[in-house]
Amino acid sequence: MKEVINLPVKNIEEEEYHINMGPQHPSTHGVLRLVVSLQGEIVKSLKPHCGYIHRGIEKMCEKDTYPQIIHLTDRMDYLSAHINNHAVCLLVENALEVEVPERVKYIRTIIDELNRIASHQLWWCSFGMDMGGLTCYFYGLRDREKILDIFEESFGSRLLHSYYTPGGLMMDIHPNFxxxxxxFIKYFRKKIKDYDDLLTGNVIMQLRTKGVGILSREDAISYGVTGPSGRASGFACDVRKHHPYGVYDKVDFKEIMGTKGDTFERYMMRMNEMHESMKIIEQLIDNIPAGDYSAKMKAVIKLPAGEYYQRVEASRGELGVYCISDGNKTPYRMKFRSPNFSNLSALDHISRGVKIADLVAIGGSLDYVIPDIDR
Amino acid sequence: MNSIFEYFADIFHTVKSLLTGMKVTGRYFFSPGEIVTQQYPENRKTLKMYDRFKGEVIMPHNDHNEHRCTGCGICETACPNGTIEIIQARIDMPDGKKKRIIDKHIYHLGMCTFCGLCIKACPSDALAWGQEFEHAVFDRSKLTKTLNQPGSSIIKDIVE
Structure with missing residues (x-):
């Protein structure tokens, strides 16, 4: 009898166990599967499993001509579709050394910033929903609808526009644009105060985010965390500021920087970026120069043989496009450095030692879009 | 003493922040004028899409059942997905020559990504965007459409 009593009893509190978060979990915002190793409810480690929505966009690019590639990049980070298109267009224009009309640069910059606001609005509402406030979701989507209506009137579609072409734009902007x-700017300046009243100042949300999921500046750089998430840690990585494209060198805007690198700081980065984006649009919207909406391009675009790289600031971070051309009308190899993939790689590091409920908050603040991770 | 003061200050701030949020929701609750929801499908009769709305690719025909398509096939090569198939026919001209004209302009709506490259590429402006957006059907084969109407011909002043 004595031996039976002395058998080692497994202590349930010390035992690690694994749970699957996703691929069908609402807080992963898509089909991302996180295998979380837990001790009690403390996250010990975490393994993201990607590939549920892999479509092979990079491989599909190899059979498409350069104008045809544009519509595939829409489908990577669908919330910043215009900015993705901009990256490929800039790559082709810089490789061919085409001078794009000033009007095109102004319009592209305005639309990029509108797209950034729309993306941050959707992030805000889904972040509020992750925190348990469903009201945020309705308010965010209501205001995003205003931008989508502008897009729909001008380019005919709401989410996947394919509006930019190498050399210019598909068509001129709508007269009402x-x-x-x-x-919209006048409307949204009023409504963004509601956002602050509803969620930013909320005690429950602040307690759940302040000091949770801290990413240091060194780690942000070594993981390659860019965009608002990287800047929250003090990593000055705004491509618009440091390697300007479009007319970002002519406008006055601040690179929003944080210091703490916790979830609340990442939240505030995006809230402040919406204000900055509105400032940029206000400076440009009245000064769009007259002119052509597209540069003269050849019917068949062939890049000279060589390697090209172009980066832009997408709404979630730095999007890089790397292209090897062998002189044909299709690229030999196309590689996208997507911001979400790098941001996701830091999730394991950030979330070690936090509670499982905080993992939802951290994931929401990193703002990943799954089709951009898998491509 | 200090900790008791902080304790009550915490409670005060918590209640205040929650009330601030509830003020926002309460304001919308009592102002039905701010409701922006569209009552689709009840408003189908009055719903009008924007002029540039990309619903589907169509081939406009005039009153005499004539279109502008020459059947050159540039849209077919411009399409990234193989959505468009051009079937050409040969007809005998009065002067004895043979001419290629369009027989069928087949459009697979189910494969279309609405990038608009075919419309941009068309040299004779034969294609345009249609405003129809209710494309749900019970059978996938119904998504394959022939854009040129039966018995239609080309407008005479179009040169190849």
Whole structure:
């Protein structure tokens, strides 16, 4: 009898166990599977499993001509579709050394910033929902709808636009475009106060995010965390500021920087970026120069043989496009350095030692879009 | 003493922040004028899409059942997904020559990604965006459409 009593009893509190978060979990915002190793409810480690929505966009690019590649990049980070298109267009234009009309540069910059606001609005509402506030979701989507209406009137589609082409734009902006954008800015300046009242100042949300999921500056650089998530840690990585494209060198805007690198700081980065984006649009919207909406391009675009790299600031971080051309009308190899993939790689490091409920908050603040991770 | 003061200050701030949030939701609750929801499908009769709305690719025909498509096949090569298939026919001209014209312009709506490259590429402006967006059907084969209407011909002043 004595031996039976002395058998080692497994202590349930010390035992590690694994749970699957996703691929069908609402807080992963798509089909991302996280295998979380838990001790009690403390996260010990975490393994993201990607590939559930892999479509082989990089491989598909190898059979497509350069104008055809544009519509594939829409489908990577669908919330910043215009900015993805911009990256490929800039790559082709810089490789061919085409001078794009000033009008195109102004319009592209305005639309990029509108896209960034729309993306941050959707992030805000889904982050609020992750924190348990469903009201945020409705308010965020309501305001995003205003931007989507502007897009729909001007380019005909709401999410996947394919509006930029190498050398310019598909068509000129709609005559109502400028008035609509100005009306939106006026509207949204009022509504963004609701956002602060509803979620930013909320005690429950602040307690759940302040001091949770800290990413240091060194780690942000070594993991390659860019965009608002990287800047929250004090990593000055705004491509618009440091390697300007479009007309970002002509406008006055601040690179929003944080110091703490916790979840709340990442939240504040995006809230402040919406204000900065509105500032950029206001400076440009009245000064769009007249001119052509597209440069003259050849019917068949062939890049000279060589390697090209172009980066832009997408709404979640730095998007890089790397292209090897062998002189044909299709690229030999196309590689996208997507911001979400690098940001996801830091998730394991950030979330070690936090509670499982905080993992949802951290994931929400990193703001990953799964089709961009898998491509 | 200090900790008791902080304790009550915490409670005060918590209640205040929650009330601030509830003020926002309460304001919308009592102002039905701010409701922006569209009552689709009840508003189908009055719903009008924007002029540039990309619903589907169509081939506009005039009153005499004539279109502008020459059947050159540039849209077929411009399409990234193989959505468009051009089937050409040969007809005998009065002067004895043979001419290629369009027989069928087949459009697979199910494969279309609405990038608009075919419309941009068309040299004779034969294609345009249609405003129809209710594309749900019970059978996938119904998504394959022939854009040129039966018995239609080309407008005479179009040169190849």
């Amino acid at each position: 400028q008035a609509n954008v100005k009306a």
